[in-house]
Amino acid sequence: MTLVGNWSYPTAIKFGAGRIRELAEACAQVGIKRPLLVTDRGLATLPVTMSTLGVLEEAGLGRAIFSEVDPNPNEVNLEAGVTVFKEGQHDGVIAFGGGSGLDLGKMVAFMAGQTRPLWDFEDIGDWWTRANPETIAPIIAVPTTAGTGSEVGRASVITNSQTAEKKIIFHPKVLPSVVICDPELTVGMPPAITAGTGLDAFAHCVEAFSSPHYHPMSQGIALEGMRLVIENLPRAYKEGTDIEARAHMMSAAAMGATAFQKGLGAIHALSHPIGAMHHTHHGTTNAICMPAVLQLNRQVISARFDKAAGYLGVEGGFEGFCEFVNRFNDSLGIPKRVSDLGASGYDMDRLIEGALADPSCGGNPVPLTHGNVKQLFEEVL
Numbered sequence: 001m002t003l004v005g006n007w008s009y010p011t012a013i014k015f016g017a018g019r020i021r022e023l024a025e026a027c028a029q030v031g032i033k034r035p036l037l038v039t040d041r042g043l044a045t046l047p048v049t050m051s052t053l054g055v056l057e058e059a060g061l062g063r064a065i066f067s068e069v070d071p072n073p074n075e076v077n078l079e080a081g082v083t084v085f086k087e088g089q090h091d092g093v094i095a096f097g098g099g100s101g102l103d104l105g106k107m108v109a110f111m112a113g114q115t116r117p118l119w120d121f122e123d124i125g126d127w128w129t130r131a132n133p134e135t136i137a138p139i140i141a142v143p144t145t146a147g148t149g150s151e152v153g154r155a156s157v158i159t160n161s162q163t164a165e166k167k168i169i170f171h172p173k174v175l176p177s178v179v180i181c182d183p184e185l186t187v188g189m190p191p192a193i194t195a196g197t198g199l200d201a202f203a204h205c206v207e208a209f210s211s212p213h214y215h216p217m218s219q220g221i222a223l224e225g226m227r228l229v230i231e232n233l234p235r236a237y238k239e240g241t242d243i244e245a246r247a248h249m250m251s252a253a254a255m256g257a258t259a260f261q262k263g264l265g266a267i268h269a270l271s272h273p274i275g276a277m278h279h280t281h282h283g284t285t286n287a288i289c290m291p292a293v294l295q296l297n298r299q300v301i302s303a304r305f306d307k308a309a310g311y312l313g314v315e316g317g318f319e320g321f322c323e324f325v326n327r328f329n330d331s332l333g334i335p336k337r338v339s340d341l342g343a344s345g346y347d348m349d350r351l352i353e354g355a356l357a358d359p360s361c362g363g364n365p366v367p368l369t370h371g372n373v374k375q376l377f378e379e380v381l
Contacts, residue, residue, distance in 0.1 A: 003016060032061075037096050041067050066085070095139060145193065211363040264363045292376050346377075
């Protein structure tokens with residue numbers, strides 16, 4: 001099977017090994033002549049980034065880069081990025097990297113032309129209509145991990161460094177105009193990052209599939225996304241150069257982020273405040289939270305997982321799926337508790353408050369309360 005394609009759902013996606021070479025063509029497609037490549041510090045000097053900048057330079061597009069991006073990007077990073085964008089008179093952003101680089105890159109393109117503060121555009125009601133859509137710069141997204149799916153998302157997660165809260169900033173035009181999904185860019189990911197990012201994609205699919213909201217298209221995408229992760233993440237984890245497994249994981253990541261238009265749930269409601277306060281890896285934290293959340297939601301979701309289990313290659317219906325998740329985590333080196341990631345000194349009241357305020361709560365099959373959220377935190381911390 002040849003894993004190459006051109007897709008227009010949910011946006012224009014150039015998928016296939018080696019397609020990073022089409023980056024200059026993508027810039028021309030959306031009218032970018034002075035791109036700013038936004039990525040994180042860890043990626044900035046790696047060969048994969050240097051070669052991408054070389055593609056731009058060869059096409060006469062310069063090699064401008066901004067990389068002052070933290071693992072959990074915040075408004076300080078964003079302000080610095082917007083300054084570089086304006087001073088360089090750039091006309092578009094190439095968001096490059098994992099979730100942090102993608103999320104911040106999208107926000108640089110979004111905020112460079114806005115006059116209101118960032119937090120005015122939080123994903124609450126119709127706050128997105130406060131933005132001036134005419135000043136949002138074009139965005140091209142190039143993922144180098146297979147997890148967040150931010151490359152096909154209409155929002156970014158930005159941490160408020162003053163309050164240690166993760167905020168979701170939403171606008172329809174934050175969806176990148178072109179995405180280049182080149183699985184060769186993910187080959188260098190170490191096993192632990194392969195596992196953590198891959199399980200982030202898995203969590204997106206599991207929560208979207210579990211959500212009570214009506215969205216049959218997302219439901220189908222979530223189911224197939226789970227299958228792709230189950231079959232391909234162990235391969236990519238074991239052998240990083242398995243380009244077929246890497247390609248399927250890259251698809252699963254985009255599918256998870258497309259599917260969660262149907263909703264997320266308690267896994268993310270817990271993970272967001274934990275990550276904001278204790279700086280844990282988001283996907284790994286999601287994986288730790290998943291077993292406890294599945295048990296919380298069992299009465300509502302067991303019937304649908306009974307039906308899905310066979311397709312996923314898992315015996316025993318919902319109970320078998322829960323047992324599989326525990327084995328899956330173990331096989332990928334995921335610890336049992338958040339404390340095993342080095343986090344300590346929990347402020348339980350702040351964590352509970354943060355979880356209950358998180359927009360992901362609305363997609364959980366069982367309504368979240370102070371009591372059941374506290375119980376979940378006690379299980380996962």
